[in-house]
Amino acid sequence: MPNTIQGPLSSHRERKRARRRREIIRAALEAGREKGYHATTLDDIAGRLGIRKAALYHYFPDKDAILLACHRESLSELERIAGDSRAVEGPARRLSFLIREHVRIMTETLEGSPLAFEVTVLPAAARAEVIRGRDRFEGVLRGVVAEGIEGGEFRAVDPKVAVFAILGAVNWIARWYRPGGGGIQPAGLGDAFADYLLRGLARESGRARP
Amino acid sequence: MPNTIQGPLSSHRERKRARRRREIIRAALEAGREKGYHATTLDDIAGRLGIRKAALYHYFPDKDAILLACHRESLSELERIAGDSRAVEGPARRLSFLIREHVRIMTETLEGSPLAFEVTVLPAAARAEVIRGRDRFEGVLRGVVAEGIEGGEFRAVDPKVAVFAILGAVNWIARWYRPGGGGIQPAGLGDAFADYLLRGLARESGRARP
DNA sequence: TCGAAAATTAAACAATAGTTCAGTTTCCGG
DNA sequence: CCGGAAACTGAACTATTGTTTAATTTTCGA
Numbered sequence: 220m221p222n223t224i225q226g227p228l229s230s231h232r233e234r235k236r237a238r239r240r241r242e243i244i245r246a247a248l249e250a251g252r253e254k255g256y257h258a259t260t261l262d263d264i265a266g267r268l269g270i271r272k273a274a275l276y277h278y279f280p281d282k283d284a285i286l287l288a289c290h291r292e293s294l295s296e297l298e299r300i301a302g303d304s305r306a307v308e309g310p311a312r313r314l315s316f317l318i319r320e321h322v323r324i325m326t327e328t329l330e331g332s333p334l335a336f337e338v339t340v341l342p343a344a345a346r347a348e349v350i351r352g353r354d355r356f357e358g359v360l361r362g363v364v365a366e367g368i369e370g371g372e373f374r375a376v377d378p379k380v381a382v383f384a385i386l387g388a389v390n391w392i393a394r395w396y397r398p399g400g401g402g403i404q405p406a407g408l409g410d411a412f413a414d415y416l417l418r419g420l421a422r423e424s425g426r427a428r429p
Numbered sequence: 430m431p432n433t434i435q436g437p438l439s440s441h442r443e444r445k446r447a448r449r450r451r452e453i454i455r456a457a458l459e460a461g462r463e464k465g466y467h468a469t470t471l472d473d474i475a476g477r478l479g480i481r482k483a484a485l486y487h488y489f490p491d492k493d494a495i496l497l498a499c500h501r502e503s504l505s506e507l508e509r510i511a512g513d514s515r516a517v518e519g520p521a522r523r524l525s526f527l528i529r530e531h532v533r534i535m536t537e538t539l540e541g542s543p544l545a546f547e548v549t550v551l552p553a554a555a556r557a558e559v560i561r562g563r564d565r566f567e568g569v570l571r572g573v574v575a576e577g578i579e580g581g582e583f584r585a586v587d588p589k590v591a592v593f594a595i596l597g598a599v600n601w602i603a604r605w606y607r608p609g610g611g612g613i614q615p616a617g618l619g620d621a622f623a624d625y626l627l628r629g630l631a632r633e634s635g636r637a638r639p
Numbered sequence: 640t641c642g643a644a645a646a647t648t649a650a651a652c653a654a655t656a657g658t659t660c661a662g663t664t665t666c667c668g669g
Numbered sequence: 670c671c672g673g674a675a676a677c678t679g680a681a682c683t684a685t686t687g688t689t690t691a692a693t694t695t696t697c698g699a
Contacts, residue, residue: 232645232697239646254549257467260686272687274647282687336604339464380613380621387601388594394546395593403590411590419629442667442675449676470656482657484677492657 240278242268244288251334252397256286259334286334287345293335294352296324301359310367311421315413317360321389322409331396357382364420373420385416450488452478454498461544462607466496469544496544497555503545504562506534511569520577521631525623527570531599532619541606567592574630583630595626 246267250259261272261282279285300320307313329335338349360382367373389412396403439447456477460469471482471492489495510530517523539545548559570592577583599622606613 235696236645255465255467255547257465258550261688262686270646271648273649273689276688277646337465340468376625377621380618381625383601383605384598384622384625387599387604388597390604391593391597391601394597394600408590411587412594415586415591415594415629417629418631419625419627421628445666446675471658472656480676481678483659483679486658487676 236278240288243275243278243285244292247285247289248292248329248332248334251289252330252332252393256334256337256340283341283345286337287341287349289332289334290338290341290345290349290352293324293329294349294356296328297321297352297356300324301356304359304363310363310370310372311417314360314363314367314420315417317363318385318389318413318416319409322392322412323405325389325392326396326398326405326408329393330398331393333393336390336393357386360385367420372422374422376420381420384419388412388416446488450498453485453488453495454502457495457499458502458539458542458544461499462540462542462603466544466547466550493551493555496547497551497559499542499544500548500551500555500559500562503534503539504559504566506538507531507562507566510534511566514569514573520573520580520582521627524570524573524577524630525627527573528595528599528623528626529619532602532622533615535599535602536606536608536615536618539603540608541603543603546600546603567596570595577630582632584632586630591630594629598622598626 243264246264247259250263250267253259254263261275264285265272265275275285279288300317303320304313304317307316325331338346341349361378364373364376364378364381368375368378392408453474456474457469460473460477463469464473471485474495475482475485485495489498510527513530514523514527517526535541548556551559571588574583574586574588574591578585578588602618606618
């Protein structure tokens with residue numbers, strides 16, 4: 220008997236299914252941008268894809284699983300930039316990189332959707348996973364700030380408080396940013412935020428990013 | 430015929446009723462701190478007061494009205510500190526005052542409840558009122574920043590972007606602050622935030638608040 | 640092209656939670 | 670202390686919405 224149980228790791232069908240899953244996540248993020256998780260119905264999400272809500276159950280076991288997938292989407296992005304940041308030398312430059320990339324995630328990947336922050340409704344295991352992921356990223360930021368202080372590049376602030384302020388400024392983007400909305404451009408926003416938030420840490424008034 | 434239509438402006442009964450309304454608002458803010466508006470049921474709110482949810486309808490016409498009252502609670506606080514700030518001289522000192530007071534509202538009055546930010550569910554008229562109030566406060570902050578730039582006290586940033594960052598840092602407190610939670614103390618937090626966020630604007634590296 | 644598996648749908652189901660209402664208890668001013 | 674008004678309750682009602690199931694359509698590999 221040939222091995223029919225385990226096909227190729229990414230068959231055509233599997234890739235198509237994975238693509239559809241991402242479309243659903245994208246639709247959920249878009250729908251959630253307006254109303255938040257609870258006010259977003261499965262009809263809202265399905266309607267954006269031109270299908271009925273029952274079809275969603277072929278890709279996710281329930282509504283919470285869609286929310287969790289949205290969280291994972293954002294978490295994997297955060298993990299990626301945390302990894303990439305290791306190649307950037309110097310606490311100031313590294314923190315600047317992290318802020319600019321985080322702003323990019325907020326404006327591009329999540330498009331300002333607050334879905335990736337509503338964590339209280341998730342079942343305990345899923346909530347723990349998400350919180351662990353966020354804590355990890357928070358820890359990376361704190362590490363960078365602490366390193367900058369030790370090296371004398373930053374002044375002696377409480378890293379915990381500084382990181383809360385930074386994450387607040389960036390995450391709050393979900394509350395006011397709307398893609399295509401006039402005025403503020405994503406790229407400029409990331410630079411402006413990094414510039415502003417870095418200067419608050421700089422020991423000297425000169426350029427925060429040498 | 431004596432004037433029985435309009436009793437004294439604050440009879441005993443009226444004051445008692447007003448007090449009960451405030452208790453309900455407080456309970457809603459507490460309950461909403463854990464789960465957010467949609468996940469907070471009328472049973473949650475009523476339960477904290479030892480009554481049944483039907484009793485709430487003697488004080489508010491529906492659930493949305495309770496949310497609106499929570500918003501108005503926070504808006505009136507913001508308006509108050511905006512007014513008080515006019516007595517503080519100099520953009521740097523005034524901005525510092527506003528940040529510290531705003532932090533105090535987040536930690537003391539709202540106790541970290543996100544209820545005063547969930548605006549999308551409100552009916553159009555109520556939503557417009559809340560947004561108008563928040564815009565007004567935002568405008569005050571922008572004015573202070575712009576004034577500081579004109580006077581040469583702050584460097585030339587985009588006031589809009591800076592205020593988004595400031596409001597994000599402060600409002601995000603609702604996401605992580607828990608009253609009585611160990612570690613961070615409200616008073617110290619306000620000073621630390623004001624210090625950090627002011628330095629990002631300061632033209633010179635010296636003390637931001639002279 | 641054929642047939643099985645995947646995708647989707649329509650309809651019914653279930654559970655939650657906001658709302659209403661008639662009736663009961665509590666409160667308080669005269 | 671009395672009587673009416675205010676406060677509150679229990680229960681029923683309703684609307685929304687997540688979930689399940691059986692049936693139908695579509696897709697795609699052999």
